Amino acid sequence: AERTRRVSSCRNSRPGPGFARALRPGHAPQPIGAPGAASRCRVSFAVPAALRPRPSRPVGGPRPGAAMRRTREEVDATLEIAKLNADELLPAVHCLGFGPRASGAAAGDFCLLELEPALCQQLEAGHSLVIRGHKDEQAVVCSKDKTYDLKIADTSNMLLFIPGCKTPDQLKMEETQGNIIHTEIFGFSNNYWELRRCRPKLKKLRRLLMEKPYEGTDSQKEKDSNGSKYTTEDLLDQIQASEEEIMTHLQVLNACEIGGYWRILEFDYEMKLLNHVTQLVDSESWSFDKVPLNVCLQELGPLEPEEMIEHCLKSYGKKYMEEGEVYFELNADKICRATAQMLLQNAVKFNLAEFQEVWQQSVPEGMITKLDQLKVIATVIVTMTQQGLALVDRQSRPEIIFLLKVDDLPEDNQERFNSLFSIREKWTEEDIAPYIQDLCGEKQTIGALLTKYSRSSMQNGI
Template sequence: MRTLEEVQATLEIAKLKEEDLQKSVQCLSFGDSVSSDDYCLMELDDTLCQHIEAGHSLVIRGDKDEHAVLCSGDKTYDLKIAHTSNLLLLLPGCKTHEQLTNSQDSTHVIDANIWGFCSSYWEVRRHRPRLKKLLRVLMENPYEGPAIAGQQENTENTVIRALQYTMDDLLETIQASEEEIKNHLKTLHACQINGFWRVLDPDYEMKLVGHVTQLVDSESWSFHKVPLQTSLEELGPLEPREMIEHCFNCYGTRYIENGEVFYALDEAKVCRATALMLLNNAVKFNLGEFQEVWQQSVPEGMSTRLDQLKSVALVDRTARPETICLLNVQDLPEDTLERFNHLFTLREKWTEEDITPYIEDLCGEKQTTGALLTKYARSSTQNGTKVFNSRRPIST
């Protein structure tokens, strides 16, 4: 342990004036078993510090082949190692000059024991949740309707159960916070069946939508006022009641009038689902013919519009005749660079109006689609219209 006289002698050799320094002198020494491998440091912002101080936890998620992310209850953060030229020392119980009660006294020596050291630390940055995997794992075993008695053997049931996921299973598998996962499950129209989260098979989901819209047409109901109880009584013999009600929750808004439950069907959602069903049956569709068939396929009173198909269908105005094809943003790569490369293999030049729906989900906090286009695309003018193409050659 150093004495005050030894400290003063060191200051004199270093040509430092004692009056220019704090009154408390920290003398550092290494412990008997200090190692750089014993500790990892992480830099947190005020929000995450308050999260920890409030008693909440942070979870690191990711499989061995995935880049790890850090999740709070409602946000996802990217983890990156940051190196520093200054050695970071871990000194438990160490206090600054301001924290010492006798900081105003004469110079005194404090011995501090070093427990560990690091030359790097984990840097945490807000990041988009990685949710593409959620649909992929749920589509391993989509719900196709109630099983027919005796249709599946016990061995098959065992395999199917292995492909079902509880919320805890999803939290172990998906790199996102619990709130972000729950919100995306709603977007995917997933529901809980026997305690497991399931997505509906697309054909089965459209079958449910068809039952509901056909009933609305046959009863001449306004799609703004569809009675739940009557619908369940009429459709109950065809499909499980909980599935009918789930369909109403996905494609409508629930309200109560005079003690009776009604649903107002969402025009945009119903029209969008109907369009997806039609587009799934063709690689490309003549735009004029498609719009005519589409309008005829939705309930009376609903109006189809192309803006209802943003991020799921792409119109080619340069073709003669004009065409429309299926292009769902959920089927595109999750990585930003891969997404742009894929889009530019599909079409060499994009207008901002066409490409925006397919890159909006890539925007991080305080980031705009304009900033993404500036970074990953090059703009030019074609026939008086601003278009974007790739900054690098794209192999097709």
Template sequence: MSRRSRVEVDATLLVAKLVPEELLGTVHCLQFSPSVVSGEYSLLELDPALCERVQSGHSLVIRGDKNEHAVLCSDDKTYDLKIADTSNLLLFVPGCRTPEQLAADQETRNLIHAQISGFSNHYWELRRCRPKVKKLKKLLTENTYEGPDVERNKDSVNVTYTTEELLNQIQASEQELMDQLQVIHACKIDGYWRLLEFDYEMKLLNHIAQLVDSESWSFSKVPLNVCRKELEALEPPEMIEHCLKCYGKKFTDDAGEVCFALNEDQICRATAQMLLQNAVKFNFSEFQEVWQQSVPEGMTTRLDQLKGLALLDRSSRPETVCMLKTEDLPEDAQERFNHLFGIREKWSEVDIAPYIQDLCGEKQTIGALLTKYARSSMQNGLKVYNSRRQIS
């Protein structure tokens, strides 16, 4: 195909009833390359921050098994990949320059001939989403750590996962994965991530609490090295330190000694889980009494420590409480609401909020979620929510 001349371009503009003086000075004459193939290229739309990260040498990774919807991950964020169609055909022109670049080029010709190497009528759009980490606990539960004695008698073929292996299976950025490993109290043992059996974790915590009591220490200052040394005959020192990290905040005192400030709410919550895990329902007043007796002396149990862990039924006589953990609920928002409304037909906002808080996006509120997935009504002067769909 012959190249267009300036005369031909001006004639085309005249036919199109366009005024050359109102257009940019440089004209691109486009031709399809003989080797152009439809579908050979894909376009991905990046926001300025992500684009800058890529240009500075950082990587973006697409994660997902064959049965999962693909997500794209940066170092610390996860994005849904959505196909967005466009009515305008998108053309790929290698070496194409923007008007700003052309204006800065002293040697820019008035007429530029360029070849189209590919085209598309859609592109990939990124939408920030929550990391899909529910699978993480399921994987690590396959081979929980119950202490050195049990470990020695285990079959050596038990499945274990390194950080890289988890990144290959979990749809989350590396930072989000590491954060979630910390949330579920996972521990790295011999280079592999393991989840401690809950009863074993409580055994470690009980050893620490008894030592604190016998030494008359403050829960706000528990010395690490003394703990490790005093309890090494009972459990591996690294397990004692891991338990302190799970239930306390590390700091260095004025004398340079590493200490931990134990978290009362986390310890009371773990104790409640220990009491509730083997009971279908618990008389609430009896539970409160046993719960307070079970926590370390000097700690106080409170109802707000049960948020997202246990569900109180005030309508039953007597009032009852049962375990319902947020982490055990479906990750998908609609499935989550279906599950919750299957458990209880009507919810107050106070009761349901702990179980949907993690579904909120960056700028989304609990109220917005309830408006989308539930109907509101008044019951005995209290606003309650029920499902928009029929729950079987």
């Protein structure tokens, strides 16, 4: 689907029970009275008039059989031929016939969509599902908080679309005395669309925002009108993910909204803001666990916009209130990680021992650097994590470290593994885990991914 198409529930045109039954997740549509049903009723299928042989008739007269309907006698005769006991069936009889508009379904006028109960309840509550994707992308369906692959499934059973069709349970609740219900088949199909939960496709989000990173109000690039900027609606229109997943990932990227547009801070500018904050903490002898917002804004306001100072505190700390004042608890792991990236981004490879020494000297006093900080860091929200940043090569002499960000790796599973194994022929699970953790789907483990896309081997008994 190109751009965005919205599928909304219609309160005034809710599908009948027959339609809901046909879309029951995990079950093929079951005709009323089919074997295995809890209750059985009499079913009679009428042959479409268009398929009957046309006898000769006088010009201008009515066409014989155009409005033929089964009589009670014909139904009883059919039951007798089928050797069915009428006493074991519900008294109501459904006579199904193809209406004049049913042929349109074969041309694709109708699409059936199978939904899990939770999604069905959302539609019935008035929420919407959105189909997202451009011409060169596989379409996905997004609810408010989840993303699904949209796949077509063929079935050997013909699926009938019957508005207002009543199920056996509904018929049992009604007082029917052998009446015949003539029902028109509105459409039919031999396939339906099914949804499968998938990972949101979020790599594109960072790529779009990096087209014009924010470098401060005084930057010449900021004054230049060239470069794309994106609002929330723009991102919802282009990113194949739900709104909640997009907003969560914007926090992971430390993006902020400036003038109605979402922006990622240019890394050097972000480090400049962080240095202002850490130097102020050091000069005031504050604890990193209790940094007052108001004082930071007063002291650093003349240097940088207040909203940028507060954004930096939010990116590297946790906000809390105490005695009516706003404070931030700075995250030492995130600050150490950012400092490591600053040191590594200008070097192809770095002697590991020298790097660790320079790294420790570069972070604020009182913080301890650890190589684990370059792997995976869980942030304030459990679902938000920062993955692999740098890779250590312990086979080289001397040991080296180099920058390898998971953000720069392909999003596709197979392409990701191909890229990683082109960098290193053999990996330990500990080393590769930070670079594939984001590929894990719902209820999927890193071990399952490794089993599918790689082979294990023993080296020196390990």
